[in-house]
Amino acid sequence: MGRIVAVTNLKGGIGKTTTVVNVGAGLALKGARVLLVDVDAQGNLAMALGLKPRRTLYEVLIDGARIDQCIVAARPNLDLLPADETLLTAQPTIGARPDWPRVLEQALRPVKNQYDFIFIDCGGSLTVLNINALTAASDVLVPTTVEPFR
């Protein structure tokens, strides 16, 4: 089974998205099958990869869309499940569900065996979706800087 890596830090602007894109792309170049999942409503992953998302994580989590129909091929071996600002409105809806911490884990289940690595790009605070990312993850990667207020 592949690894699901949540890339997270409470601090914003610390290199989470940069880590997801570059570590993911590097592993894809080495032949690993990689999926990048954006749970940050800033939608920076699509931006970083030069893609304009048509369907997003919102549709998977809220509308019940099939996850494979919302994933796009970004590069060889490198797929993306993008996000955009619609994800902001999804959080209260998800938070009201009894199984709210496991919504992302359940959403990833149909595709997780297709990938060696799934990287989840978290936002910079403890949101419902970041907690979902930590619940779904087998590993956690915390980019940081060597400075007092990290």
Ligand SMILES: Nc1ncnc2c1ncn2[C@@H]1O[C@H](COP(=O)(O)OP(=O)(O)OP(=O)(O)O)[C@@H](O)[C@H]1O
């Ligand atoms: N290793 C690095 N050295 C220097 N600058 C970097 C490094 N990693 C990222 N940056 C720069 O720092 C800024 C923030 O990076 P990034 O967007 O990856 O952070 P983030 O933690 O995802 O931010 P956010 O919390 O807004 O999602 C960007 O301008 C990026 O180019």
Ligand SMILES: [Mg+2]
């Ligand atoms: Mg980011």
